Amino acid sequence: MSLLITPHIRRLIDMALDEDDLGFDVTSSAFFGDETSRARLISRQPLVMAGEAVAEAVFRRVDARIEWTAHTMDATAVDEDTLMAEVRGPAASLLRAERVALNFLQRLCGVATWTAEHVDALDSQTIALVDTRKTLPGFRLLDKYAVRCGGGKNHRFTLGGGAMIKENHIAAAGGVARAIEKVRLQIPHTLRIEVEVERLDQIDAVLEGGADVIMLDNMDNPTMSRAVEMIRDHHRGKDVVIEASGNMTVERLKTLDGVGVDVVSVGALTHSAPAADISMRMDE
Numbered sequence: 001m002s003l004l005i006t007p008h009i010r011r012l013i014d015m016a017l018d019e020d021d022l023g024f025d026v027t028s029s030a031f032f033g034d035e036t037s038r039a040r041l042i043s044r045q046p047l048v049m050a051g052e053a054v055a056e057a058v059f060r061r062v063d064a065r066i067e068w069t070a071h072t073m074d075a076t077a078v079d080e081d082t083l084m085a086e087v088r089g090p091a092a093s094l095l096r097a098e099r100v101a102l103n104f105l106q107r108l109c110g111v112a113t114w115t116a117e118h119v120d121a122l123d124s125q126t127i128a129l130v131d132t133r134k135t136l137p138g139f140r141l142l143d144k145y146a147v148r149c150g151g152g153k154n155h156r157f158t159l160g161g162g163a164m165i166k167e168n169h170i171a172a173a174g175g176v177a178r179a180i181e182k183v184r185l186q187i188p189h190t191l192r193i194e195v196e197v198e199r200l201d202q203i204d205a206v207l208e209g210g211a212d213v214i215m216l217d218n219m220d221n222p223t224m225s226r227a228v229e230m231i232r233d234h235h236r237g238k239d240v241v242i243e244a245s246g247n248m249t250v251e252r253l254k255t256l257d258g259v260g261v262d263v264v265s266v267g268a269l270t271h272s273a274p275a276a277d278i279s280m281r282m283d284e
Contacts, residue, residue: 002053002074003051003052003053003054003074003142003145004053005053005054005057006141008141009054009057009141009142010057010061012138012139012142013054013057013058013061013100013104014061015138016058016100016103016104017058017061017062017097017100020096020099020100022062022096025092025095025096027095028091028092028095028096029092032090032091032092032095033092034090035090035091036088036089036090036091037088037089037090037091037094037282037283038086038087038088038282038283039086039087039088039094039098039280039281039282039283040083040085040086040280040281040283041055041083041084041085041086041087041102041105041278041279041280042081042082042083042084042278042279042280042281043078043079043080043081043082043084043276043277043278044080044081044277044278044279045080045276045277046077046078046079046080046113047077047078047109047110047112047113047276047277047278048075048076048077048078048109048112048113048115048116048149048150049072049073049074049075049076049077049078049084049109049112049149050074050075050108050109050111050112050145050146050149050150051074051104051105051107051108051109051142051145051146052070052072052073052074052084052085052105053074054101054104054105054108054142055068055085055101055102055104055105056068056070056085058097058100058101058104059087059089059093059094059097059101061097062093062096062097062100063089063090063093063096063097065089065090065093066087066088066089066090066093066094066097067087067088067089068085068086068087069085069086069087069088070084070085071083071084071085071086072084072085074112074149075112075148075149075150075151077116084278091282094280094282095282098280101280102278102279102280104142105276105278106275106276106277106278107136107139107142107143107146107273107275108142108143108145108146108149109146109275109276109278110146110273110274110275110276111143111146111147111150111269111270111273112146112147112149112150113150113273113276114150114268114269114272114273114274115129115131115146115147115149115150115151115152115269115273116150116151117250118150118152118250118253118266118268118269119150119151119152121250121251121253121254122253122254122256122264123254123257124256124257126262127256127261127262127263127264128153128262128263128264129151129152129153129253129263129264129266129269130147130152130153130154130155130243130263130264130265130266131143131144131147131152131153131154131155131265131266131267131269131270132155132245132265132266132267132269132270133155133156133157133158134267134270134271135270135271136270136271140157140158141157143270144157144270146270147269147270150269152269155265161191162191162192162193162194163183163187163191163192163193163194164194164195164196164215165179165180165183165193165194165195165196165211166196167196167198169183175205176195176202176205176206176209177205177208177209179195179209180193180195180206180209180210180211181209184210192212192213192241193210193211193212193213194211194212194213194214194215194243195209195211195213195214195215196215196217196245197214197215197216197217197227198217198218198219200223200226200227200230203227203230203231204230204234207231207234207236207237207240210236211240212239212240212241213240213241213242213243214227214231214240214241214242214243215243215244215245215265216228216242216243216244216245216261217245217246218245218246218247219244219246221255221256221259224244224259224260224261225258225259225260227242228242228259228260228261229260232260241262241263242260242261242262242263243261243262243263243264243265244256244259244261244263244264244265245264245265245266248264248265248266248268249268253266
């Protein structure tokens with residue numbers, strides 16, 4: 001799995017470097033001139049690799065003379081104290097890039113590792129674990145890439161990636177059938193319509209209205225099982241994708257086998273992932 005460094009990601013890197021005010025690195029300037037050195041990026045915990053290309057792009061943006069050698073690939077499991085990559089170039093440039101490169105790498109490896117933990121807890125060949133749009137501002141593409149590195153899948157990337165009708169939309173339309181109709185008239189035929197339901201008595205209207213995806217929001221397992229039965233028993237039920245969402249912790253995921261949903265969405269994959277522990281060590 002590889003990551004394309006898009007113009008958006010390059011702008012994000014530049015913003016992060018600007019934030020660090022590299023031209024005024026008073027510490028490194030006191031110790032180094034143009035001498036070259038080598039540094040090693042080392043994992044300090046077991047993790048799933050993600051963001052190798054971003055870290056390389058940070059170093060090379062700081063100084064094009066820096067050489068990057070990867071020793072791990074994205075989407076692979078890495079043990080503690082593993083050499084992840086080496087960088088070689090002007091010592092001052094390596095140190096100026098260090099914090100920003102690690103910020104990106106620790107964030108993305110953290111999301112990938114956290115996702116892998118959730119995938120392992122779900123332990124299902126039939127239920128897809130997906131992320132949400134609850135991503136770090138500016139990091140949408142990177143966060144969702146890291147989710148895939150960890151074995152998860154992606155929900156919509158943007159508001160235009162799919163129609164999702166929630167309670168406020170239904171209230172504004174005056175009912176779920178009308179809400180679906182209004183959205184259907186605007187979207188291209190390539191998009192599906194998802195409708196969020198919180199109660200069993202909402203399901204029939206959503207099915208009759210023609211929803212393609214039904215999200216069961218904040219339901220306990222017995223209620224979800226009953227909702228799945230109601231959907232599948234409907235004449236359109238076999239063609240409807242059933243998504244579960246809300247309070248999907250690691251422990252909760254272990255209990256979903258047999259409930260019958262197709263997708264589980266977990267906002268915590270990106271909004272609550274702890275940063276991975278990675279360090280950079282210069283040669284003496």
